[in-house]
Amino acid sequence: MKINQLTHALLVAGLLITTATTASAARQRGGTDPAPNAAEVEAVSIAPAITCPAGFYSVGATLCMTGALGPTSFANAMAYCQAIGGSVAGYGAWRYRVLYGDGIAAPVGWWLGPITADDNALFVNSGDVGNFDGEGSRFDSRYYACSKG
Numbered sequence: 001m002k003i004n005q006l007t008h009a010l011l012v013a014g015l016l017i018t019t020a021t022t023a024s025a026a027r028q029r030g031g032t033d034p035a036p037n038a039a040e041v042e043a044v045s046i047a048p049a050i051t052c053p054a055g056f057y058s059v060g061a062t063l064c065m066t067g068a069l070g071p072t073s074f075a076n077a078m079a080y081c082q083a084i085g086g087s088v089a090g091y092g093a094w095r096y097r098v099l100y101g102d103g104i105a106a107p108v109g110w111w112l113g114p115i116t117a118d119d120n121a122l123f124v125n126s127g128d129v130g131n132f133d134g135e136g137s138r139f140d141s142r143y144y145a146c147s148k149g
Contacts, residue, residue: 060101
């Protein structure tokens with residue numbers, strides 16, 4: 001299926017509006033995590049550096065992650081990450097990466113571990129680094145990263 005430029009532009013604009021609206025609504029509910037205090041940042045900055053296993057790379061002193069994997073279902077993502085010695089990168093891993101690692105935020109649309117309930121799993125639904133988790137069907141096909149550490 002070929003998408004013309006106007007249709008593509010409208011889809012991108014809709015995605016940007018949806019992302020901004022979601023982030024704005026979260027802030028209005030008071031639902032955004034605050035930045036860490038200076039003592040927390042100092043404690044992490046002096047932590048010994050972790051050695052990452054094959055297939056992972058260091059994104060901070062104590063966290064290893066893979067690059068982009070997938071797309072696949074949440075169950076397949078969990079199984080693959082476990083097979084290589086990690087887990088689907090969750091909210092905590094991505095938050096650590098933003099605050100104490102290389103500063104890269106979780107890409108919108110990616111899986112976040114772990115599974116939450118019957119047939120539901122978390123995914124990145126916003127570019128707001130203080131509140132970026134949403135819930136959807138675990139049967140969707142999404143990109144993901146594995147984390148260890």
